[in-house]
Amino acid sequence: MRRSYLNRTKLPTVLIHVGLAIGLVFAVFPILWMFFASLKSNTEIFTLPPQLLPKQFTFVAYLAIFHDSTKLRFFFNSYLVAGAVSVLTVLIGIPAAYAFSRFSFRFKNALNVFIISTQTVPPITLLIPYFGMVVTFGIFNTYFALILTYLVFTLPYAILLLTGYLNTLPRELDEAVLVDGGTSWSALWRVIVPLSVPGVVATAVYTFLLAWNEFLFALTLTKSDDMRTVPIGIELLMGQHAFEWNQMMAMSVLGSLPLLLIYLFAQRYFLAGMTAGSVKA
Amino acid sequence: MSLAQEHPIGRPTRIGGLLSYQAKMRLLPFAYVAPAIALFVILMLYPMLAVLRYSLLDRAITKRDAAFVGLDNYQTTFSDPVFWQAIGHTLYFTVISVVFHLALGLGFALMLNSDRVNPTLRNILRVLYILPWLFTVVIIAIIWRLLLDPEGVVNAVLMSLHIVDYKVEWFSSSSTALHAVTFVNIWAGYPLYMVSLLAGLQGIPRDLYEAASIDGANGWQKFYHVTIPQLAPIMISVALLDFIWTMQVFALVWMTTGGGPIYATEMLSTYTYKLAFSRYQFSQASASAVIILILSMSMTYFYIKHQKAR
Numbered sequence: 001m002r003r004s005y006l007n008r009t010k011l012p013t014v015l016i017h018v019g020l021a022i023g024l025v026f027a028v029f030p031i032l033w034m035f036f037a038s039l040k041s042n043t044e045i046f047t048l049p050p051q052l053l054p055k056q057f058t059f060v061a062y063l064a065i066f067h068d069s070t071k072l073r074f075f076f077n078s079y080l081v082a083g084a085v086s087v088l089t090v091l092i093g094i095p096a097a098y099a100f101s102r103f104s105f106r107f108k109n110a111l112n113v114f115i116i117s118t119q120t121v122p123p124i125t126l127l128i129p130y131f132g133m134v135v136t137f138g139i140f141n142t143y144f145a146l147i148l149t150y151l152v153f154t155l156p157y158a159i160l161l162l163t164g165y166l167n168t169l170p171r172e173l174d175e176a177v178l179v180d181g182g183t184s185w186s187a188l189w190r191v192i193v194p195l196s197v198p199g200v201v202a203t204a205v206y207t208f209l210l211a212w213n214e215f216l217f218a219l220t221l222t223k224s225d226d227m228r229t230v231p232i233g234i235e236l237l238m239g240q241h242a243f244e245w246n247q248m249m250a251m252s253v254l255g256s257l258p259l260l261l262i263y264l265f266a267q268r269y270f271l272a273g274m275t276a277g278s279v280k281a
Numbered sequence: 282m283s284l285a286q287e288h289p290i291g292r293p294t295r296i297g298g299l300l301s302y303q304a305k306m307r308l309l310p311f312a313y314v315a316p317a318i319a320l321f322v323i324l325m326l327y328p329m330l331a332v333l334r335y336s337l338l339d340r341a342i343t344k345r346d347a348a349f350v351g352l353d354n355y356q357t358t359f360s361d362p363v364f365w366q367a368i369g370h371t372l373y374f375t376v377i378s379v380v381f382h383l384a385l386g387l388g389f390a391l392m393l394n395s396d397r398v399n400p401t402l403r404n405i406l407r408v409l410y411i412l413p414w415l416f417t418v419v420i421i422a423i424i425w426r427l428l429l430d431p432e433g434v435v436n437a438v439l440m441s442l443h444i445v446d447y448k449v450e451w452f453s454s455s456s457t458a459l460h461a462v463t464f465v466n467i468w469a470g471y472p473l474y475m476v477s478l479l480a481g482l483q484g485i486p487r488d489l490y491e492a493a494s495i496d497g498a499n500g501w502q503k504f505y506h507v508t509i510p511q512l513a514p515i516m517i518s519v520a521l522l523d524f525i526w527t528m529q530v531f532a533l534v535w536m537t538t539g540g541g542p543i544y545a546t547e548m549l550s551t552y553t554y555k556l557a558f559s560r561y562q563f564s565q566a567s568a569s570a571v572i573i574l575i576l577s578m579s580m581t582y583f584y585i586k587h588q589k590a591r
Contacts, residue, residue, distance in 0.1 A: 012397060046430075100314075120525045120584065126332075128566055128567050152321070215419055
């Protein structure tokens with residue numbers, strides 16, 4: 001009697017906790033390993049038997065990065081490009097989302113389908129003509145080349161996310177402005193945008209992350225060290241000093257910092273962006 | 282449009298008096314979308330036409346007056362055994378990734394949604410389980426290069442458990458490289474499913490479960506007849522999107538194996554990239570890029586169809 005009771009109620013509970021514990025190790029161990037490796041000396045990283053925690057905490061890897069202007073430049077470039085992309089994306093995305101949310105117009109449906117499908121265009125397909133275009137226009141190896149090409153994959157997201165958000169705001173808000181003799185343009189910027197701050201922040205945050213993470217275009221459309229972003233910087237480090245694992249881990253920790261901070265302090269914005277891709281058509 | 286018709290005053294304004302008020306109202310939404318459309322035309326439509334054109338030329342980009350060669354580049358691509366290997370690897374990588382992403386994402390979502398777990402613990406675990414999603418692909422690649430290094434911690438643990446008896450070179454042996462890369466991608470990608478399915482689970486009306494209980498359904502039957510059908514639309518749309526994105530993998534492979542050893546992990550994207558930017562055969566690379574585009578777009582067709590039906 002007792003035993004069957006146990007089977008029926010305790011066993012699943014135990015199994016779920018065991019499953020969650022295994023899942024936790026799977027999810028978090030690699031990240032902890034990276035973090036603590038960045039605080040080890042290079043010789044300690046491969047000691048046997050392996051130790052997660054450093055025997056001696058050291059910041060040599062971080063200091064080496066902070067004293068290296070080339071590496072600091074990678075961070076500066078990433079912040080600059082990602083910041084510019086997220087500002088421009090929001091500025092171009094807001095009016096477009098407003099049109100989708102508030103007006104019905106010819107080709108609206110086709111345009112909507114087009115925007116959703118642009119999310120799935122393979123970057124490698126665009127890269128070859130981009131390379132040709134960027135060289136032709138003389139913007140190879142510039143911030144402008146990266147900012148411009150990043151817009152193509154951040155804008156579809158932004159429009160989808162913002163349209164979804166604007167749809168939640170009542171139309172009476174714009175109508176009040178129009179009745180008072182204002183234009184829809186002023187209704188958008190004076191009334192709708194101030195009320196859409198959460199949606200705009202979510203969009204800006206997610207756009208920033210997309211740009212921060214981009215690899216393929218940055219690899220191909222820039223060339224000199226002073227134009228490289230963090231992901232490419234890490235790739236270069238990997239090739240040049242393949243044995244300085246502690247420095248590469250420190251670069252990785254620093255390179256993940258903006259994402260981690262946004263996640264910790266603005267979780268709901270982050271999650272909104274994360275699931276925006278699979279919205280209804 | 283309803284806004285325009287409700288607007289009380291229909292007289293033309295001073296500026297731009299040539300157009301009637303009605304015509305202006307019809308053009309207004311286009312003014313709002315114009316900057317976005319302009320960008321899409323320059324950065325999406327034009328490049329797609331350009332890559333299509335390149336693929337029909339002999340030595341595009343590198344030669345000024347490249348000659349039209351019809352489908353020659355496609356023929357060359359289709360007769361390249363490495364291309365077919367790349368197709369096979371991409372398919373394996375994508376299918377295995379999507380299946381495990383779905384299984385792990387659903388499993389974790391169900392466990393994290395279970396009443397049997399303390400709510401505070403659940404909330405903490407939810408935050409921690411999403412962590413792999415936060416990391417840039419390049420960083421994921423080098424974390425796993427450290428972990429899966431022959432001298433690394435994974436081998437040390439597996440050897441001490443006597444699961445393997447030598448230092449496996451996960452990324453540089455042709456028998457393990459493809460599996461290793463796929464494994465890393467599974468680790469990096471499940472949180473998207475987990476987050477989407479957790480949201481989906483919380484949206485299932487309680488009465489459905491109550492009705493099932495009244496009908497005498499057990500836990501498994503409730504899962505099979507209530508939970509799964511309710512989550513199916515989310516699972517399908519996330520899986521389709523994931524399939525399309527995973528098919529386009531580049532950075533992870535580039536940073537772990539570079540497509541090697543030899544061609545053991547060559548994917549469609551790395552194959553195309555090398556053609557273009559290591560061998561400067563832009564025309565043949567364009568043919569391959571167009572093939573990838575067609576594959577992606579045919580999956581996108583199903584995705585859009587599914588999204589519309591939702």
